[in-house]
Amino acid sequence: MTVKGQTVIQYMEQLAPKSVAEEGDKIGLQLGSLNKEITGVLVALDVTDDVVEEAIAKGCNLIIAHHAIIFRPIQQLQTDTPMGRLYEKLIKNDIAVYISHTNLDVTEGGMNDWMAEALGIENTASLKDIHTEQLSKLVVFVPKDHHQKVLDAILNAGAGWIGNYSHCSFNIEGVGTFVPREGSDPFVGKQGQMERAEEIRIETIVPFSIRSKVVQAMLKAHPYEEVAYDLYSMDLKGRSFGLGRVGRLKEPVTLEQFIETVKAGLKVDKVRVVGDLGKSIHKAAVLGGSGGKFLSSAIFRGADVLVTGDIDYHTAQDALMAGVALIDPGHNAEKIMKEKVAEWIKDKLSGSKNDTPVYASAVDTEPFQFR
Template sequence: MDLKQVSSLLDEIFPPDYAVEWDKVGLQIGDLTSEVHRILVALDVTSPVVQEAYEKDVDLVIAHHPLIFSPLSRILSASYPEKVVMRVIKEGLALYVLHTNLDAMPGGLNDFWAERMGLKRVEAIDPEIRQRFYKIAVFVPETHVEKVRSAMGQAGAGKIGNYEQCSFRTRGIGTFLPLEGATPYLGQVGKVNEEEEFRLEVLVDEMHLQEALSRMLEAHPYEEVAYDVYPLANKSLKAGIGRIGELESPRSLKDFLQLAAQLFGQKNLRLNCTDVGMDSTIRRVAIVTGGGSSLVQVALDKGADVLITGEIKHHDALWASENGLLIVEVDHHITEGPAVWLIKEKVERVFAERGWPIEVVATDAESGPWRVADAQ
């Protein structure tokens, strides 16, 4: 498979529309005509990761963090990220990035941690990320309703949450007058015809819209197909940055911290200074992988007793302490580390379903930017 096909499929698995506006996601480097046989998944694109990709004969690197984030005014070999950009290009590698879209999407990184914490009634802390949706309404003779519906479904239309092939149909009468030169599937030229038809409706996101329309037109028997496309304002409360939910049963702060230690490691936890005692009750938990400073007030407004995040700014931690919100700061790298395996599993599953013989491997070359400062 070539890079254009692979990157298009990755866009389907990890929709770029879920990314926040300032993010830089999708294909960043690569020749669209090059073949992809092996993929390396990493959290960051560093010199060791690029060297690993070279040694493992990798064609494409999929990374969680963008290598190219701010505009590059020059590309020199003396500084990061320019020197890594140069090495990626020199080795003929391609680079695909999925960042806040993985954080925000249903079944993404924040849902990963919410599930492992056993949270119930989970929703996005900030559900403002909106994937653009459309409604396709097409008029089809009864003989071809299933064929047209199935074609659009196979193109990605009709997917709502954990459900696929969703549609609605209503019966009606269509009228049309074929003019000279027409070759109607039903009816006669020069005569007003009335035919029993169905109005078939499906929901589709922007990414799958054109493919769904193309498949619909191919499957439809009419020479001229009557259909409408409506832009919608739908948004999913499950999509957005961060997650907030309720523990299956309330826990004391002490018990909750023990749960957090099991998930993240005791040595990685920091708790902000508040007057809250260890016997205080924790019911509602917010999770933000990576940096969570921007959502501190939103989490408090939504009733969170505690916010778990990978990184918090000093003054935001003070604000939370003064306003009674507990914050458990873990580590940016720890909260996002599972992204590598999450991406790998999702990509491998879809490739297997498509019958694509592309190998996907996880990096062995990164451990985060920090280490213990041991002077002994």
């Protein structure tokens, strides 16, 4: 059984909601259409000519990538330029390209958690918070004999989380009144007559990112033709999402030993290093991509070492003077996302008894050579 493109992306956005991305980040569908049957999904770090050829060879008409192929507005599309030829090949082969970037970085169980886990960093916190979830209060009135069904639908859709507590709600019994008018089809009562119904008022917390999902689940489970419910904005804030992770190692190691952990965990042969190789590492920070500008955050959080890509000369000098070690495994170390995202989508599709193939790209998109 095949699957629609929109369904694949719904699963992807369960992992990495668009709402938690950095403002202005180039994410989402960048090329093609999702309104089609998906013959195969290819998960890649970058969309290069070799990656597109791989998608064609594997029969994939959807690429989910981490790095955008369109960074700025396109003024003209010339097919005799490298990027123009790439776009042309994608369009001619009906391959859609969907980007999940900083939303995949910051989400719980996403890029930076995968990198921290690979390096043995435990009890992690965000290196730099960039998004705090907005919360709403959902209030709905339900007939007594349908209370549990509606409550379960709301909470199973993701509402009711307060910190580490799930399925939180408050329920009050009362009496609702209404008069069904002409054209109505009331669940109880008769047209033109005042009806008094024993009802329960359900109150719970709903994160902004899943409001629509929760409301739809509630409406589907509710027996009334017209459902009485309210959504209130709240000053209370929900979870925070941030770039990078910082935490402690299970046991202290030297910087030289930790370098080998980085190489093995991120599957890189070479790294650039700043700092004394004999330095003891207790607390480590990691940030996928280009994270040099977060050196001050790593220092503030008490990290002994920051693992991130694209370190520039002056940031390296600043770290050296501050006594904080740096390990640069390259921007391409984010390739860890290929297998992880592919596994996530495969699991979701198999749960819905769908056999659409999903592949982690085998193409190495590292542009640098190390000699």
